[in-house]
Structures are given as structure tokens and as C-alpha cells.
Amino acid sequence: MNWFYFSSPATFYRLAGAMAPWFFALAAILAGIGLYFGFVVAPTDAQQGEVYRIIFIHVPAAWISMFLYLVMASYGAMSLTFNTRLAAMMARAIAPTGAMFTFVALWTGAFWGRPTWGTYWVWDARITSELVLLFLYLGFIALANAFEDPRRGDRAGAILSLIGVVNLPIIYFSVQWWNTLHQGSSVSLRGTSMHAAMLTGMMVMALAFWMYSIATSLVRVRAVILERERRSAWVRQLR
Amino acid sequence: MSAATHESGAALLAGSFGAGFAWAFARDLTIAWRHPGETLLVVAFFVLVASLFPLGVGAEAQLLERIGPGVIWVCALLAAFLSLPALFASDHADGSLEQMALSPHPMASWVSGKIAAHWATSGLPLAVLSPLLGLQYGLDADTLAVLALALLIGTPVLSLLGAACTALTLGARGGGMLLALLALPLFVPVLIFGAGAAQAQASGLSALPHLSLLGAGLIVAAMSLPIAVCAAVRVALD
Numbered sequence: 001m002n003w004f005y006f007s008s009p010a011t012f013y014r015l016a017g018a019m020a021p022w023f024f025a026l027a028a029i030l031a032g033i034g035l036y037f038g039f040v041v042a043p044t045d046a047q048q049g050e051v052y053r054i055i056f057i058h059v060p061a062a063w064i065s066m067f068l069y070l071v072m073a074s075y076g077a078m079s080l081t082f083n084t085r086l087a088a089m090m091a092r093a094i095a096p097t098g099a100m101f102t103f104v105a106l107w108t109g110a111f112w113g114r115p116t117w118g119t120y121w122v123w124d125a126r127i128t129s130e131l132v133l134l135f136l137y138l139g140f141i142a143l144a145n146a147f148e149d150p151r152r153g154d155r156a157g158a159i160l161s162l163i164g165v166v167n168l169p170i171i172y173f174s175v176q177w178w179n180t181l182h183q184g185s186s187v188s189l190r191g192t193s194m195h196a197a198m199l200t201g202m203m204v205m206a207l208a209f210w211m212y213s214i215a216t217s218l219v220r221v222r223a224v225i226l227e228r229e230r231r232s233a234w235v236r237q238l239r
Numbered sequence: 240m241s242a243a244t245h246e247s248g249a250a251l252l253a254g255s256f257g258a259g260f261a262w263a264f265a266r267d268l269t270i271a272w273r274h275p276g277e278t279l280l281v282v283a284f285f286v287l288v289a290s291l292f293p294l295g296v297g298a299e300a301q302l303l304e305r306i307g308p309g310v311i312w313v314c315a316l317l318a319a320f321l322s323l324p325a326l327f328a329s330d331h332a333d334g335s336l337e338q339m340a341l342s343p344h345p346m347a348s349w350v351s352g353k354i355a356a357h358w359a360t361s362g363l364p365l366a367v368l369s370p371l372l373g374l375q376y377g378l379d380a381d382t383l384a385v386l387a388l389a390l391l392i393g394t395p396v397l398s399l400l401g402a403a404c405t406a407l408t409l410g411a412r413g414g415g416m417l418l419a420l421l422a423l424p425l426f427v428p429v430l431i432f433g434a435g436a437a438q439a440q441a442s443g444l445s446a447l448p449h450l451s452l453l454g455a456g457l458i459v460a461a462m463s464l465p466i467a468v469c470a471a472v473r474v475a476l477d
Binding site: 080128132135136138142143146147148155156159160162163164166170212 | 400403404407408410411412413417420421423424425427429431464467470473474475477
């Protein structure tokens with residue numbers, strides 16, 4: 001078996017097209033289960049009442065926003081070290097979804113902060129570093145598209161994404177390093193302080209967002225491949 | 240004799256980190272020295288913007304004392320940012336950057352020399368001037384000292400981060416705005432700890448944690464960012 005068979009844009013284009021609907025379906029099913037757990041099974045919170053249920057969007061979106069940046073930077077590193085075109089295309093395809101989830105995390109956080117903290121926005125470490133993450137995504141998208149030669153955009157974007165990786169541990173550990181208004185993590189490998197149904201709902205929603213990210217990235221990378229390879233023989237045959 | 244010439248030629252061709260650093264540092268400083276107007280513009284901008292704030296927010300002594308360190312840091316950040324294009328863009332435009340890349344010295348050496356020269360012409364004067372501006376904001380002597388020290392440690396990080404961003408945007412469309420979008424978010428941690436040091440001192444706490452974090456940031460940045468700048472310059476020269 002040739003491990004690099006699908007590292008060619010031409011073959012990956014077909015694979016991505018075949019896989020994307022499955023990931024969309026998985027995302028929809030998991031989101032259905034997760035929302036059912038979140039809105040029906042999970043009990044009302046003793047302190048916050050019903051408003052806490054935004055956690056089922058907010059926390060998974062924040063997790064996925066950081067995770068996607070890590071994946072994007074890994075693809076960037078792969079494209080720089082192995083000089084593969086497809087890795088850079090994947091990094092480009094992931095960035096908009098990552099920016100979207102970062103925005104969703106900030107937006108739902110504002111809506112959660114209003115009833116519980118009494119304010120939409122505070123300048124605490126976690127919120128500020130998540131905002132910086134949004135700017136890193138936007139900077140990556142802007143830089144990758146700022147060059148006539150797309151390969152230059154690929155390389156410049158990859159270097160930028162690697163510099164920005166410093167921000168990820170800052171976001172993750174911000175609630176431990178600083179005395180923030182944002183609460184600490186309720187979930188860890190050693191156990192959790194949450195009700196089992198709440199935890200299940202959150203985990204299933206995170207999986208749903210993950211599957212959705214894969215699906216949208218695959219669809220977007222197909223568009224990127226078509227645009228880049230428009231002059232190649234195999235794309236012309238598609239018409 | 241021919242052997243001696245040959246040997247000195249070989250020594251010239253070998254290149255070294257120290258020689259490359261010193262050469263680039265001296266070159267960029269000479270250029271800055273011969274265009275004093277441009278260099279002083281950075282300082283003038285810094286002083287001018289810092290003087291606008293009391294006029295904008297009102298000249299109450301208590302308010303000025305509280306916002307002083309933050310305002311001065313934001314001004315330093317903007318001054319460092321605005322002087323970034325001079326770092327690589329003009330050398331890239333007239334082809335000197337390619338000539339430097341062909342020189343026998345390792346790329347990291349002259350890139351570091353250029354970054355050091357950028358700091359010496361932007362960050363260093365600002366750090367030296369900052370006590371004067373701090374006086375306008377009514378900061379006390381200890382806070383002034385901490386502010387200047389924090390600027391001394393923090394502005395090299397700004398030069399390093401800015402150098403990486405400006406090298407990435409060489410030859411890109413929408414240069415200035417794009418550079419702002421890349422560089423300013425990365426400057427945020429420096430701003431937080433830099434301004435935090437003086438604010439901690441002003442409110443009677445120890446500034447040491449902030450200064451230590453700034454110092455740690457400087458070490459990490461000085462170790463890693465020149466590599467990123469070199470990679471970015473190589474991409475630009477491809």
C-alpha cells in the first residue's frame with residue numbers, strides 16, 4: 001500500500017468528496033444527541049438556573065477553536081518541512097472554520113456573561129487570549145491570501161501559524177496562571193465536578209463540532225484544490 | 240604572497256555570526272544616523288501621541304497617574320510598529336536583501352544585527368525618554384524607574400516580533416494594514432506585562448513578577464524568533 005497515495009491533490013480531491021457527506025451526517029446526528037442531552041436530560045443548575053445551558057455550545061466551541069489552531073499549525077509545519085502542497089491547502093481550509101468557532105466561543109461567552117457576571121465583556125486573561133486567537137486566525141487568512149503566488153502565501157501563513165502557537169498554552173492555562181473572573185476548568189483527566197448528563201452533553205457536542213470541522217474543511221479544501229489546479233489536465237476533465 | 244591572499248580570501252568567505260551581526264548592526268545604525276529626520280520622527284511621534292491623551296481624557300492628576308504607564312506603553316508599541324517597514328522593506332525593494340543573503344555570514348547573524356539596530360533606533364530612545372513623559376503624567380520616581388526598565392526589557396521583544404511579521408509581509412498586498420493585523424495581536428502579552436509592571440509598582444505591589452515574565456519572554460523571543468525571521472526572509476527571496 002502506498003501511504004502517500006492520497007497526498008496528491010488529484011486523488012485527495014475525490015477522497016474528500018466521498019468523505020465529506022459522512023462527516024456532515026455524523027455531525028448532525030451527534031449534534032442532535034448532544035442537544036437532546038443538553039436541553040432535556042441535563043438537570044437545571046443549582047446556582048445559574050437554565051442559563052447555564054449555553055455551556056453546551058460555548059465550551060465545545062472554545063475547545064475546538066484551540067484544537068483547530070493546533071491542527072492548522074501542524075499542517076503548516078508539515079507543509080514547511082516536507083514541502084507538500086496538500087498540507088498547506090488543508091491549513092487554508094481549516095482557518096475559516098477555526099475563526100468561526102473562536103467567534104462563537106466569544107459571542108456565546110458574552111451572552112453567558114451578561115446574566116451571570118452582569119457584563120458582556122471583561123478584559124480577563126482567558127477572554128483576551130481567545131480574542132488574540134481570533135486575530136491570529138484572521139491574520140493567517142489575510143496573509144495567506146496577500147500574495148500573487150499562492151505558494152508564497154502558503155509558506156508565509158505556515159510560519160505565522162507556528163509563531164502563533166505560543167498563544168495556545170496561554171489560553172489553556174490562563175485560568176490557572178491568573179486570578180480571572182472566568183471560572184476554572186470543571187473537566188480534567190482525573191475526574192469532573194459536573195453532573196454526568198451535563199458532561200455527556202458537552203462531550204457529544206464537542207465531537208459534533210469536531211466532525212463538522214472535518215466536513216467543512218474537506219469541502220473547502222476541494223474548492224482550494226480546484227482553484228489551484230485549474231490548469232491541470234485532471235481538473236479540465238471534470239468539466 | 241598569492242597563498243596569503245588566498246588565505247585572507249578564505250577567511251573572508253568563511254563568515255561568522257559575530258562579524259555578520261556587527262556588520263549589519265553598524266550598517267543599519269549608519270543609515271539611521273545619516274537620516275536623522277526619520278529616526279527622530281519615531282521619537283517625535285511617541286512624545287506627540289503621549290501628549291494627546293491628557294488633552295483627550297482630561298488633565299485630572301489622579302486619572303493621569305493611573306493611565307500613565309498604559310498610555311506610554313501603547314505609544315511605545317505604536318512607535319515600534321510604525322518604524323517596522325524600514326527594517327526589511329527598503330532593502331527588499333532595492334535588492335540589498337538578496338545581496339546580504341548571498342554573503343558568507345549566516346543569515347541569522349545579520350538578521351539579528353538588523354533587529355538590534357531597529358531596537359537601538361526605536362525602542363532604546365523611547366525607554367530613555369519615558370521618564371520625561373512619565374513626569375508629565377505625575378508618576379513618582381520609583382514608578383518611573385520601573386517603567387523605563389520594563390520598556391528596556393520589553394521593546395526588544397517588540398522589535399523581534401515585529402521583524403518576523405514585517406518579513407512575512409514582504410511583497411504582500413495591503414502591506415501596512417496587514418502588518419497591523421499580524422503584529423499588534425502578538426504585541427499584546429508584552430503590553431500586558433510591561434504596563435502591568437509599572438502599575439503594580441504604582442499601587443504598592445512588587446513589579447518583579449512582571450519584569451521576570453518580560454525577561455523570560457525576551458529570552459524565548461531572542462532564541463526563537465530570529466529563526467522564524469530567517470525562514471520568512473528566505474520565503475520572500477524565493
